[in-house]
Amino acid sequence: MGRSIIIACLCGVWATLVLPPKLFAGTEGNLLAFSGIVIAAVIPTMALMATVLRAGKRSISELRLLGNALIAQFDFWVGVLVIAIGISIVLVCGSLLKWHTVPFVSEWVGGVRYVFDPIQILNGLIVAGMVLMAFKVRPFIEGFRSLLELHVEQVVDEAQAAFDTETAGTTEAIKSKPSDPAFGAMVKH
Numbered sequence: 001m002g003r004s005i006i007i008a009c010l011c012g013v014w015a016t017l018v019l020p021p022k023l024f025a026g027t028e029g030n031l032l033a034f035s036g037i038v039i040a041a042v043i044p045t046m047a048l049m050a051t052v053l054r055a056g057k058r059s060i061s062e063l064r065l066l067g068n069a070l071i072a073q074f075d076f077w078v079g080v081l082v083i084a085i086g087i088s089i090v091l092v093c094g095s096l097l098k099w100h101t102v103p104f105v106s107e108w109v110g111g112v113r114y115v116f117d118p119i120q121i122l123n124g125l126i127v128a129g130m131v132l133m134a135f136k137v138r139p140f141i142e143g144f145r146s147l148l149e150l151h152v153e154q155v156v157d158e159a160q161a162a163f164d165t166e167t168a169g170t171t172e173a174i175k176s177k178p179s180d181p182a183f184g185a186m187v188k189h
Contacts, residue, residue, distance in 0.1 A: 004135035012128025021117040024126055025099040028091045031126070035091070038084040038133070045144070046077050052150060056157040066150070073143055080136055087129040094122045 024031065049070055055063060103117040 004132060008128045008132040008135065011131045012124040014124075015127035016120045016124030019120065019123050019127070021103075021119045021123065022099040023123055024091065024094060028095045031091050032088055035084045035088040039081060039088075042077050042081045042084070045147070046074060046081070048147065049074050049077070052147060052154075054154050054158075056154055057161070073146070076136075076139060076143060080133070080140065083129050083133055083136070087126060087133070090122050090125045090129070094119065094126075097122075 053063065053066055053070060058066070097119060099119055099122075101118045103115050105113065105115050
């Protein structure tokens, strides 16, 4: 995780220094839609996680282990949610500023002139957020898959318990019935 944050920050710094200030002008709607889709996927997942764990046939230690894993996964979803909301806020700020602020102009030694528009900081934040989000795609999919696997396992356990309860007396009932000595005998026709 630390590596992804470092790479995202480096990409953000690069974007701040190199990319044109109005790079994201006109694309806010698409990027906001992307963030909205992520948010729309994460919030119900977080709600599901709060109710997904059931005892079934698990021991207390298994339940604690699963509970801790779900809490760690919940923290992951909170991180994804914060990134998506952060990207959305930065996009709205850029749009409100019309992707322009008063630039700073500086003369460096040797006569090199550098113009820096503070709006470029928003570009850097957007790029850093998108890079960080890209690093979370695989864990994002794995998180959904693990929740599905847990749910399937619990449903199978519940179905097996219901079947066991329903058929518990069947074997004993069959054994207790007297058997007819003619049962299974060959019948002449």
